[in-house]
Amino acid sequence: MIKNDIALEIEKYSDFNRAKSLLIVDAILSNLKKSLDNDEKIEIRGFASFRVVPKKSGFGRDIRKKKQIRIKKGKRIKFRSGQDLKNI
Amino acid sequence: MIKNDIALEIEKYSDFNRAKSLLIVDAILSNLKKSLDNDEKIEIRGFASFRVVPKKSGFGRDIRKKKQIRIKKGKRIKFRSGQDLKNI
DNA sequence: AAGGGCAATATCATTCTTGATCATTAATCC
DNA sequence: GGATTAATGATCAAGAATGATATTGCCCTT
Known part of the structure; x- marks a missing residue:
């Protein structure tokens, strides 16, 4: 399973295209990283x-x-x- | 950071309410689990x-x-x- | 708003992972 | 799809996680 598969799941629940879905996935991952960066x-x-x-x-x-x-x-x-x- | 914070990130990029955003988060987590269940x-x-x-x-x-x-x-x-x- | 129920903690010995590096494999960018 | 670049595997020793259970704390569902 890769990042693309997660984006696919978002598309199931919205009318977003692959690009926007991936944008959201990246935003989430970025937030997770930021949280850990901050201990x-x-x-x-x-x-x-x-x-x-x-x-x-x-x-x-x-x-x-x-x-x-x-x-x-x-x-x-x-x-x-x-x-x-x-x-x- | 908890599940709610991830839903908040989805709301930034959409007009979804908290309930729907959480639904998507759960769907993604469910998929991740299913993937690992399948080795x-x-x-x-x-x-x-x-x-x-x-x-x-x-x-x-x-x-x-x-x-x-x-x-x-x-x-x-x-x-x-x-x-x-x-x-x- | 709040209770129900999952997560964190502590404990100890055995088992397993960490960590750098190069080559190979594969995810991701364009 | 091709090209780019990150992830994996291998190695060895020392440090760290695993695992059960009850209690405390708090996330998450109603």
């Missing part, structure tokens, strides 16, 4: 929740040189399935 | 991807009895941040 959690009951948590991992690995690499700390997105997605 | 991956470039992977964990813990518990295998959703969500 705000996203919670959609019955689907899933997203939260921003500090990244503590301190080491990674360079596959070519087969050596460890320091990883700068930062943030990451923590995803958690909601009720309806728990048992699939 | 189909979701890939939204620039945002994130979701995939269904087998659950291999075999043990959990009962916090009250402080004992280990067998966990039945199954499936779970694997979330992966996209390019724009990597560096937040």
